[in-house]
Amino acid sequence: MRRSPTRGSRSTASPGCRVPTARRGRVATAIRVAILATCLAMPAPAIRAQAVAPPPPAPIGLWLSQDHDGVFDIESCGPVLCGRLVGIRYDGKMPTDNHGRPQCDLMMLTDFRPQADDPGRWAGIILDPETGRRYHAAIWSPSPGMLNLRGYLLLPIFGETQRWSRYAGSIGPACHMR
Numbered sequence: 001m002r003r004s005p006t007r008g009s010r011s012t013a014s015p016g017c018r019v020p021t022a023r024r025g026r027v028a029t030a031i032r033v034a035i036l037a038t039c040l041a042m043p044a045p046a047i048r049a050q051a052v053a054p055p056p057p058a059p060i061g062l063w064l065s066q067d068h069d070g071v072f073d074i075e076s077c078g079p080v081l082c083g084r085l086v087g088i089r090y091d092g093k094m095p096t097d098n099h100g101r102p103q104c105d106l107m108m109l110t111d112f113r114p115q116a117d118d119p120g121r122w123a124g125i126i127l128d129p130e131t132g133r134r135y136h137a138a139i140w141s142p143s144p145g146m147l148n149l150r151g152y153l154l155l156p157i158f159g160e161t162q163r164w165s166r167y168a169g170s171i172g173p174a175c176h177m178r
Contacts, residue, residue: 056120059141062086062167071167071177074109074139081122081139083109085129087171094174098132104175112139126151135159 058081063072071087085106088095095103112124115138126137126149135151136159142148145166152159170178 056141058114058122059139059147063147063164064167064169065164066162069177071169071171072109072164077110079113080124081109081112082107082124083112086175087167087169087177088175089177095129097129102174103129109137109139112137 058074058076060074060076060081063074063083064070065072069089070085072083073086074081074083085103085108088103097103097106106127106129108127108129110125110127112122115121115123118140121138121140123136123138125134127134135153136156137149137151138156139147139149147164147166148161149164150156150159150161172178
């Protein structure tokens with residue numbers, strides 16, 4: 001037969017964390033207090049995990065390539081980032097892609113998504129306009145005003161990293177850099 005609880009045997013702790021009651025004794029009271037404190041402290045790691053610093057802002061804006069021969073406009077394209085070539089350093093005829101189209105305003109960075117395991121890093125695809133080949137790529141900002149871009153085949157170990165900087169110059173007609 002099941003007995004109903006006796007007076008004073010109910011616990012205010014969360015379910016599954018019952019505090020045994022004792023009718024008398026300082027040791028029993030100390031044990032009850034320790035168990036109750038342990039049960040109440042259990043959610044603390046979850047609260048601390050939520051207090052993590054927010055990820056750095058997305059690297060939106062104009063970026064000058066490492067060789068100072070191209071300017072890319074990285075912008076939000078829905079939930080992802082994308083980037084167009086908006087400035088080119090050239091003499092004479094406008095450079096073209098592998099299909100003969102002008103490289104001016106060519107979408108070269110696509111589908112860059114934030115990486116959950118590495119806040120501040122975005123992974124996507126980069127286009128080589130001369131060959132038409134697409135490569136995996138990652139972008140991240142190691143410091144304000146700087147952007148690293150790593151293009152690679154299959155694994156990041158098989159790639160190359162470029163360091164880009166914020167662009168504050170002007171761009172003339174036909175994407176001509178001034």
